[in-house]
Amino acid sequence: DLLSNKIAAGEVVERPASIVKELVENSIDADSTIIEIALEEAGLMKIRVTDNGKGMSSVDAVQSFERHATSKIMNEHDLFRIRTLGFRGEALASIASVTKINLWTSDGETTGTEVHIEGGHLISHKSAALRKGTDITVSQLFYNTPARLKYMKTIQTELGHTIGLVNRLALSHPEIAFKLTHYSQTILQTSGSGDQLRVFSDIYGIGLAKKMISFEGSNADYKVSGYVSLPEQTRASRNYITLMVNGRWVKSYAIDRAILDAFHTYLPIGRLPIAIVNIVGDPILTDVNVHPSKQQIRMSKEGELLSLIQEAIGQAIRQNVI
Ligand code: ADP
Ligand code: MG
Numbered sequence: 407d408l409l410s411n412k413i414a415a416g417e418v419v420e421r422p423a424s425i426v427k428e429l430v431e432n433s434i435d436a437d438s439t440i441i442e443i444a445l446e447e448a449g450l451m452k453i454r455v456t457d458n459g460k461g462m463s464s465v466d467a468v469q470s471f472e473r474h475a476t477s478k479i480m481n482e483h484d485l486f487r488i489r490t491l492g493f494r495g496e497a498l499a500s501i502a503s504v505t506k507i508n509l510w511t512s513d514g515e516t517t518g519t520e521v522h523i524e525g526g527h528l529i530s531h532k533s534a535a536l537r538k539g540t541d542i543t544v545s546q547l548f549y550n551t552p553a554r555l556k557y558m559k560t561i562q563t564e565l566g567h568t569i570g571l572v573n574r575l576a577l578s579h580p581e582i583a584f585k586l587t588h589y590s591q592t593i594l595q596t597s598g599s600g601d602q603l604r605v606f607s608d609i610y611g612i613g614l615a616k617k618m619i620s621f622e623g624s625n626a627d628y629k630v631s632g633y634v635s636l637p638e639q640t641r642a643s644r645n646y647i648t649l650m651v652n653g654r655w656v657k658s659y660a661i662d663r664a665i666l667d668a669f670h671t672y673l674p675i676g677r678l679p680i681a682i683v684n685i686v687g688d689p690i691l692t693d694v695n696v697h698p699s700k701q702q703i704r705m706s707k708e709g710e711l712l713s714l715i716q717e718a719i720g721q722a723i724r725q726n727v728i
Pocket of ligand 1: 432459477496497
């Protein structure tokens with residue numbers, strides 16, 4: 407119902423960046439190869455996400471806004487083997503309860519659909535001629551929850567959160583061409599070539615990309631790979647560590663620590679590296695159902711994984727520094 411959607415919105419929809427995250431993750435799950443994100447007023451006024459993914463049928467388009475409507479989990483067994491970014495089926499319902507939404511979608515087989523929703527209420531639902539894919543516009547964020555709107559920081563701060571997020575999503579999916587614009591000004595554009603270092607270069611500049619060193623390693627359960635900065639490229643904040651588990655951008659204090667420890671064997675404490683860390687393992691070993699935002703992760707055999715990361719990064723640094 408509407409009330410529980412609004413309560414869930416409090417957990418899933420913290421700020422414009424959280425809406426962008428859910429929409430773009432849906433586009434990724436729909437196997438899109440091109441995703442465009444267009445913002446107005448840092449997304450507070452308007453967030454539009456256009457993809458060329460598999461789209462939805464007319465029935466699914468309306469159902470997608472119902473709570474626990476997910477096409478991604480069929481049973482309890484699936485819940486422990488999650489390969490998609492979404493699985494809870496509550497993001498669209500939550501977002502719809504605190505915004506106005508226009509959705510155009512087509513699965514390329516049946517006629518396309520246009521749906522308009524305000525504050526969780528279906529206002530209109532009609533057919534439309536379309537190419538395959540989905541185009542969703544979320545506008546007037548928190549228009550019916552003014553208390554939440556008051557918590558928004560400046561346009562610059564909100565935009566910063568969204569840019570940081572899209573950078574991470576682009577890094578975790580180098581095979582997808584991303585474009586982020588703010589009032590039609592291009593902020594990030596990636597080619598979708600599949601080369602992660604090239605995405606890094608699109609974000610941080612070619613100068614920095616050239617100075618990154620690669621690492622890799624594996625144990626019985628996990629494969630790790632990625633790039634770290636050389637000692638002279640240090641940063642003042644941990645924000646330069648990007649962690650991906652099976653293609654999902656996640657946050658893990660323990661893994662951050664392992665990366666920092668690997669560094670501090672060779673570098674003075676207080677200097678922080680830039681790092682991109684990809685971890686691949688059986689989804690059964692990871693639990694992302696810790697919080698509705700799906701950002702925190704719990705991993706099995708974590709101790710072994712932490713040593714693996716530390717060794718792989720340590721070895722790469724030794725080879726390049728000493
Ligand atoms: P979840 O991603 O957890 O399944 P959401 O509320 O985010 O739940 O989305 C509900 C459903 O709507 C998805 O399971 C999917 O079937 C459909 N959907 C949402 N966005 C898209 C999209 N861009 N392309 C295709 N299907 C989509
Ligand atoms: Mg989703």
